[in-house]
Amino acid sequence: MPPRTLCPVTSNGELVKLETVYRPLADSVRRLIDATIRTQVDAATLTAAKEKIDRATEKLSAELMPGSFGVRQTGDGQSMAWGNVVIGLRNPVAPPLAINHEANGLVWTEFTLGAAYEGPPGHVHGGVCAMVLDHVLGATAHKPGRPAVTGTLSVRYLRGTPLGPLRAEAHVERVEGVKTFASGHIADAQGITVRAEGVFLHPRES
């Protein structure tokens, strides 16, 4: 069980920066990741590109927060998981997923996974499917300011999930005390590729 969430309040200045610079910066790094995997340029060009990247990193590193981003709160109490590996707008590893909550409890997201998420050739890594499903199923148990943590997750792979546009969805099967039982799947245009069931917990307030 992780320790209680630390929630420093994020200033309006940071929120403005998110829209005007952090989000475009992370998107730029996402494009760079894709090009790094797929480039076929010669060694001299690779080295020249690396120098530019190192200079960018140097600029950004002039002032770094210690550790990791964590989860912060805006002035109006919304939690901002900008560093999250699945949904974090400032984390270039995150696709990032935009999670939608319907009034009936359905959680869904539509997203595209490219070369950076590959396992079997042309296909999403089975572990990435598990990661997406962990997050989407967990989101059914989400309460503002009190994210759920995973107790157990079971994933069943029906067929390979092709790289490209995908949809994941999940719903709550039942709630027992601090436990939320959820199920869901990932699908491509031809139908479901992976199913999952999970139990998610709200750490008791201490």
Place this chain on the structure above:
Amino acid sequence: MPPRTLCPVTSNGELVKLETVYRPLADSVRRLIDATIRTQVDAATLTAAKEKIDRATEKLSAELMPGSFGVRQTGDGQSMAWGNVVIGLRNPVAPPLAINHEANGLVWTEFTLGAAYEGPPGHVHGGVCAMVLDHVLGATAHKPGRPAVTGTLSVRYLRGTPLGPLRAEAHVERVEGVKTFASGHIADAQGITVRAEGVFLHPRES
């Protein structure tokens, strides 16, 4: 089930490039990802860094392979999953994990996960734990040139996995025809944080 692996043979020139430029390039992008998440520099510096990144991407994109990296073979038949999201040396999203196979069948890896893999504050995202375990358990069923794909994966979270140095290991419980039953875990210095069991399949040759 994914289609049969396509294995274009990788030239010696590409292998030399891996060591001298691809690996250092991907490592540079990994440092950039971390700085992108943790930077606290002002908006003007962020914008200047983004310009450098975009120029690097432009250079690398002058010649891109279509689609994704896939899995290739070297002249001596070793498979090179350089684009793989977990172990790919050319994929900046991959930590990357270096997988060790012991003579007794044990598979293990030691690795460090930083800010880019965060879920709960200061902790590895549960989905990343599932991703790592999917790969490490699957590696117990690996045969040269015939990677296994996941049939089912069940993950049980004992406590939060802190960001930092970690170890994952797995072993085969039993083999039944094309199915390999494996189990394993992730541990930090204080012990096991997550356990997993999985069934992995070797697609039949068609």
